[in-house]
Amino acid sequence: MKSLDELAKIREKALKKVSTRNSDKKVRIVVGMATCGISAGARPVLNALVEEVNKRELVDVEVTQTGCIGICRLEPIFEVYQNGEKVTYVNMTAEKAREVVANHIVNGNVVSKYTIGAYEK
Amino acid sequence: MSKELIESILTEENFEKLYEVIEANKGRKGPLMPTLHAAQNIFGAIPYEVQKVISEKMNVPLAEIYGVVTFYSRFTLVPKGKFVVSVCLGTACYVKGSQNIIDEIEKIIDVKVGNTSPDGKFTLEATRCIGACGLAPVMTIGEEVFGRVELSDVSTIMAKYL
Amino acid sequence: MSLVRSHVLICGGTGCTSSGSISIHEKFEECIKKFGLDKEVKVVKTGCFGLCEAGPIVVVYPEGAFYSHVKVEDIERITEEHLYKGRIVKDLLFKQALEGDVIKSVNEVQFYKKQKRVVLKNCGVINPEVIEEYIAFDGYKALGKVVTEMTQQEVVDEIKKSGLRGRGGGGFPTGLKWQFTLDAIGKEKYVACNADEGDPGAFMDRSVLEGDPHSVIEAMAIAGYAIGASKGFIYIRAEYPIAVERLEIALAQAKELGVIGDNIFSTDFSFDLEIRLGAGAFVCGEETALIESIEGRRGMPRPRPPFPANKGIFQMPTLLNNVETYANITQIILNGAEWFRSIGTEKSPGTKVFALGGKINNTGLVEIPMGMTLREVIYDIGGGIPNGKAFKAVQTGGPSGGCLTYKHLDEQITYDNLVRLGSMMGSGGMIVLDEDNCMVDVARFFLDFTVDESCGKCTPCREGTKRMLELLNKICDGKGEIEDIARLENLAVNIKDSSLCGLGQTAPNPVLSTIKNFRHEYISHIEDKKCEAGVCKALLKVTITDKCIGCTACTKVCPVDCISGSRKEMHVIDQNLCIKCGACIEKCPVNAIILK
Numbered sequence: 001m002k003s004l005d006e007l008a009k010i011r012e013k014a015l016k017k018v019s020t021r022n023s024d025k026k027v028r029i030v031v032g033m034a035t036c037g038i039s040a041g042a043r044p045v046l047n048a049l050v051e052e053v054n055k056r057e058l059v060d061v062e063v064t065q066t067g068c069i070g071i072c073r074l075e076p077i078f079e080v081y082q083n084g085e086k087v088t089y090v091n092m093t094a095e096k097a098r099e100v101v102a103n104h105i106v107n108g109n110v111v112s113k114y115t116i117g118a119y120e121k
Numbered sequence: 122m123s124k125e126l127i128e129s130i131l132t133e134e135n136f137e138k139l140y141e142v143i144e145a146n147k148g149r150k151g152p153l154m155p156t157l158h159a160a161q162n163i164f165g166a167i168p169y170e171v172q173k174v175i176s177e178k179m180n181v182p183l184a185e186i187y188g189v190v191t192f193y194s195r196f197t198l199v200p201k202g203k204f205v206v207s208v209c210l211g212t213a214c215y216v217k218g219s220q221n222i223i224d225e226i227e228k229i230i231d232v233k234v235g236n237t238s239p240d241g242k243f244t245l246e247a248t249r250c251i252g253a254c255g256l257a258p259v260m261t262i263g264e265e266v267f268g269r270v271e272l273s274d275v276s277t278i279m280a281k282y283l
Numbered sequence: 284m285s286l287v288r289s290h291v292l293i294c295g296g297t298g299c300t301s302s303g304s305i306s307i308h309e310k311f312e313e314c315i316k317k318f319g320l321d322k323e324v325k326v327v328k329t330g331c332f333g334l335c336e337a338g339p340i341v342v343v344y345p346e347g348a349f350y351s352h353v354k355v356e357d358i359e360r361i362t363e364e365h366l367y368k369g370r371i372v373k374d375l376l377f378k379q380a381l382e383g384d385v386i387k388s389v390n391e392v393q394f395y396k397k398q399k400r401v402v403l404k405n406c407g408v409i410n411p412e413v414i415e416e417y418i419a420f421d422g423y424k425a426l427g428k429v430v431t432e433m434t435q436q437e438v439v440d441e442i443k444k445s446g447l448r449g450r451g452g453g454g455f456p457t458g459l460k461w462q463f464t465l466d467a468i469g470k471e472k473y474v475a476c477n478a479d480e481g482d483p484g485a486f487m488d489r490s491v492l493e494g495d496p497h498s499v500i501e502a503m504a505i506a507g508y509a510i511g512a513s514k515g516f517i518y519i520r521a522e523y524p525i526a527v528e529r530l531e532i533a534l535a536q537a538k539e540l541g542v543i544g545d546n547i548f549s550t551d552f553s554f555d556l557e558i559r560l561g562a563g564a565f566v567c568g569e570e571t572a573l574i575e576s577i578e579g580r581r582g583m584p585r586p587r588p589p590f591p592a593n594k595g596i597f598q599m600p601t602l603l604n605n606v607e608t609y610a611n612i613t614q615i616i617l618n619g620a621e622w623f624r625s626i627g628t629e630k631s632p633g634t635k636v637f638a639l640g641g642k643i644n645n646t647g648l649v650e651i652p653m654g655m656t657l658r659e660v661i662y663d664i665g666g667g668i669p670n671g672k673a674f675k676a677v678q679t680g681g682p683s684g685g686c687l688t689y690k691h692l693d694e695q696i697t698y699d700n701l702v703r704l705g706s707m708m709g710s711g712g713m714i715v716l717d718e719d720n721c722m723v724d725v726a727r728f729f730l731d732f733t734v735d736e737s738c739g740k741c742t743p744c745r746e747g748t749k750r751m752l753e754l755l756n757k758i759c760d761g762k763g764e765i766e767d768i769a770r771l772e773n774l775a776v777n778i779k780d781s782s783l784c785g786l787g788q789t790a791p792n793p794v795l796s797t798i799k800n801f802r803h804e805y806i807s808h809i810e811d812k813k814c815e816a817g818v819c820k821a822l823l824k825v826t827i828t829d830k831c832i833g834c835t836a837c838t839k840v841c842p843v844d845c846i847s848g849s850r851k852e853m854h855v856i857d858q859n860l861c862i863k864c865g866a867c868i869e870k871c872p873v874n875a876i877i878l879k
Contacts, residue, residue, distance in 0.1 A: 013415070033367075194562070195561075268301055
């Protein structure tokens with residue numbers, strides 16, 4: 001070990017690998033992963049979210065999965081919880097998921113066209 | 122009883138291994154304990170013949186080595202049985218009735234605590250806490266651990282080894 | 284870059300390993316592959332979660348779902364339902380992790396909620412065999428700070444200011460010890476770690492070494508810098524194979540990364556560490572005996588002074604602390620002495636880890652801020668006494684400590700308070716006893732232990748404890764005289780005053796405290812020849828109750844023919860002949876025969 005900087009670098013790299021184990025995060029993305037969700041293609045969506053969050057080093061974002069959200073016809077679905085508010089995105093694909101991470105999570109702009117509200121209109 | 126048993130472990134191969142350990146520990150500060158640990162692992166015991174070799178090679182009086190070997194419970198003068206049955210008598214296990222379990226095993230294998238059966242098959246030990254207090258009472262046979270042992274389980278457990 | 288979205292943490296502590304966590308680990312790997320999740324889910328072996336009673340334990344993050352008593356057969360379901368489909372398998376969760384329909388994460392479970400994890404902060408969170416995970420949780424940052432920014436005296440001052448006291452038993456101020464060793468003059472100096480955790484019923488040091496070995500290695504390097512030592516020894520008991528292995532792996536990784544070795548952080552400071560195995564002698568937990576053992580002799584204590592701070596290993600100034608004490612050091616350096624003082628009480632700052640065991644629902648390891656009451660630990664965290672039995676006593680401090688009763692339940696847990704009540708902190712064993720435990724028998728158990736483990740060097744301990752044990756045996760066998768209580772007390776005081784080391788000086792404590800708090804049990808053993816708890820066999824009687832249907836089955840099995848009575852009439856046992864073999868009890872078809 002040569003310097004504190006070297007240590008800090010190792011730490012930064014390692015932190016990404018263990019951040020999953022910190023459950024006090026600010027943003028939670030919950031993907032519906034029941035049978036309906038999986039068959040509709042939730043798995044690539046989930047993987048895209050995890051990949052994107054990791055790539056952008058969003059340490060304060062937790063990606064987790066849940067069972068059936070209840071609106072199977074709109075699967076794959078994921079919900080973003082932030083500051084006590086919830087935004088539901090429906091009919092997701094891996095590409096759309098990446099877009100949501102970039103616009104909503106990183107820049108704070110809800111991608112209204114994909115939300116359940118827009119879809120139900 | 123165990124003369125043959127002791128002779129069976131005093132192989133040339135084992136002594137070769139011991140010489141290597143003694144050589145490797147040269148120049149190390151306080152080398153006796155690590156050497157004895159290695160000897161116990163290699164031979165399964167540290168009988169007189171082994172002590173003598175250690176004494177000569179390391180230039181430590183035999184009496185001192187004997188003193189150390191007999192002081193620590195991990196070191197033994199005779200090899201242990203094929204199956205070492207240990208019952209934990211740590212506080213947590215004791216208050217949950219491990220003494221009764223030992224008594225039961227004594228009856229089943231006809232060996233008193235601290236002894237080895239004449240055929241060299243079983244050694245029965247009462248150990249101090251092995252740190253698995255959450256599973257009290259605990260017993261081990263060789264590497265296998267049995268937790269939350271009920272008195273009625275003992276005969277079933279032992280049956281596998283008889 | 285890894286894409287892992289979920290971590291499965293499997294407890295690899297001794298408790299859970301004994302209940303089969305290794306095969307659970309293998310099965311998880313297998314199932315995860317089967318479901319094609321091996322790129323998304325990572326299985327991690329961690330240190331002890333502390334709740335050994337519920338073992339084997341598996342925690343799945345990010346949800347923090349807390350599965351207990353996991354069996355190999357359950358793994359496929361957890362993998363399919365939880366990891367694949369995202370549905371937590373509620374019926375396999377730890378029962379307190381499920382309130383109605385609400386799933387609570389591991390941190391919200393009552394057992395953990397009241398705890399304050401400083402020493403155990405990484406246990407059950409990181410993989411102890413991967414140094415990067417330790418570094419991710421601020422590992423080796425404290426060492427870096429110390430060697431690059433602080434002087435030796437500044438480090439010692441920080442520890443002094445923190446008020447940290449030795450967690451091994453006595454509670455000596457750690458900072459003072461460091462100061463003495465820093466001030467001592469010697470050609471060489473040593474740092475040593477006492478990991479010879481011998482108290483039956485205490486296993487916190489083992490858990491720290493198994494779950495977070497680097498925290499001890501880092502702290503020893505800090506200590507080495509502070510007192511000017513370049514060499515350290517960890518003396519660990521050979522009975523802890525998992526801890527030894529983890530420590531060896533951790534040490535090798537630390538050396539490879541250069542946090543242990545020459546010119547650490549490019550400074551002049553170099554530090555080397557060596558692991559030495561104990562060989563099964565309880566007395567080696569005493570500091571001077573430990574030093575003798577490292578030097579390759581019988582582990583017999585030396586008279587003090589000179590103290591190890593002046594003449595320790597190989598007659599050189601030596602700093603000796605135990606595992607839990609070291610595990611506090613990095614936290615104090617990183618967060619400051621003020622932070623540390625904000626936890627616990629004024630004279631006993633910080634936290635203490637206790638090994639909860641005996642007759643209690645949640646056996647396991649708990650870390651609490653000092654000053655919490657016994658009641659909170661036993662009932663709120665420990666979940667009370669199982670099977671509806673009544674609480675009788677709590678034994679703290681192992682063979683050096685004493686038994687406290689319900690009267691003391693609202694007392695605060697601090698070093699000085701426990702001593703005042705006639706017990707001590709010790710290394711932190713906390714064994715709960717219920718109405719089925721006989722206090723005379725418990726005292727005898729501890730005396731039996733100390734007699735066994737007395738090294739034999741000084742007479743009061745060697746002979747005195749033996750005499751005390753004989754008296755206790757006499758009482759338990761129903762041959763006690765009322766004077767024996769005074770004899771025990773007299774011997775106890777003499778042994779305490781005149782023994783050479785801590786083992787002898789504290790050996791009479793279990794007897795003294797049980798005489799003080801449970802004198803009536805001694806008296807009923809001696810005068811009424813009765814053991815209320817039904818433990819002391821010699822005092823028990825086999826009797827036939829009026830449930831007897833007169834089937835005569837018992838008369839046929841009795842080896843000494845002491846049961847009389849004719850068909851369809853109640854039978855009677857001749858107490859003078861009965862050998863209490865219990866054959867009749869087993870034979871009785873209506874459970875009419877009892878031992879009491």
